[in-house]
Amino acid sequence: MTRHQKRLSVPKSWPVERKTATWTVKAGAGPHGEAGVPLLIVLRDVLGYADSRKEANYALNQDSVLVNGDAVSDVERPIGMFDILTFEEREESYRVFPDEGGRLALTPIDAEAAQSRLGKIVGKAQVTGGDFQFTLHDGTNVRVDEDEAGTYAPGDSLVVDNKTKEIVAHFTYEEGALVTAVAGSHAGEIGRIDTITVTPGSGDNIVTVTQDDFDGEGFETIEEYVVVIDENFIEGDDE
Template identity: 85%
Template sequence: MTRHQKRLSVPKSWPVERKTATWTVKAGAGPHGEAGVPLLIVLRDVLGYVDSRKEANYALNENGVLVNGDAPSDVERPIGMFDILSFVERDEHYRVFPDEGGRLSLTPIDADAADSRLGKIARKTQVSGGDVQLTLHDGANIRVDEGTDYATGDSLVIDNESKDIVAHFVYEEGALVTAVAGSHAGEIGEIDTITVTPGSGDNVVTVSQDDGDGFETIENYVVVIDENFTEGDDE
């Protein structure tokens, strides 16, 4: 299997120039599916902290890079929406967040904000033993007690060390959300209305903004956040 990916065919969310060269590195197996950006691209092409795969491997071997509190072993490990990147020696921390063009970008955050990450509940299923399994947007699975009041579309804050749920934000009218895809990616506002579309069509969400005109997008494109999510972006 090839370890390379043509630049012209990478997902729109990847922060790479498509016409500077023919090939780029291919994401390995892991979180975020095809939308995940290889860690090597983040270290080399976005941050400029390494010049080669060899230097990136060295940084990982020295545990100088943490992703969601863990030391990755593979430079092709996919990085995606809401992941937390920490650089121990530099005392630098970033949250992966879509910019207004929909491409993933790195937002500087302080050390306290780097202790946990946000996840949107993509699926909720019953598992053996009576528990419920929550699958997050990045593919991570979390087991909770049956009857716990979590629903698809809600957001959770997961502690990077314990992997416990430390906060729960309900997807409902009045919730603060950010758009993560589409023409309004990166914008933030409050849900005014959720319009349920009959049949197989996407539900539509209308979002209002204090400092903007508001926007309308589909349900899959919004993620519930809280005020600390935006306040933590300033170091």
């Protein structure tokens, strides 16, 4: 299987220039599916911390580049929405956040904010023994006991500690919740849910978002495209 990817056909979320060259690196297997951006692109094309795959490999071999608290060694490791990147030697941390147009961008965050990451619940299933397993937007799973499982539902967001992998905060998907759009024509915009319109049958539910506190006019999008966040999640990014 080829290790290369044509630039013109990469997902819209990838932060790469499409006409500067024919090929770029292909994301390996891992979180975020096809939308995941190879770590090499982040190191080389976005941050400029490496000029080549060889330099990026050398940096990763120092075990000082962390993704969601874990050292990574694969330059093709997919990076995606809400991942936390930490460069220990530089004492820098970033959150991957959707920018306008749906491209993934890096938002600087402080060391405290880098201790956990946000995940949207996209699936729920009971497993052997009675516990429940919740699947997050990036494909990772969080397991909780049966008594606690009723607290969470698909569409909600969880904040997971990067070291313990335990849930440290929970944001409910409901009218009035603070959300950001992560895809579609309103990607990167923030507001509060005004209404959730349930569409009969197999159609997508429609979410109306108001932006009175964010100097916007509000927008409509499909349920799949919104993720619940909170004020600290935004305000803590640049502090």
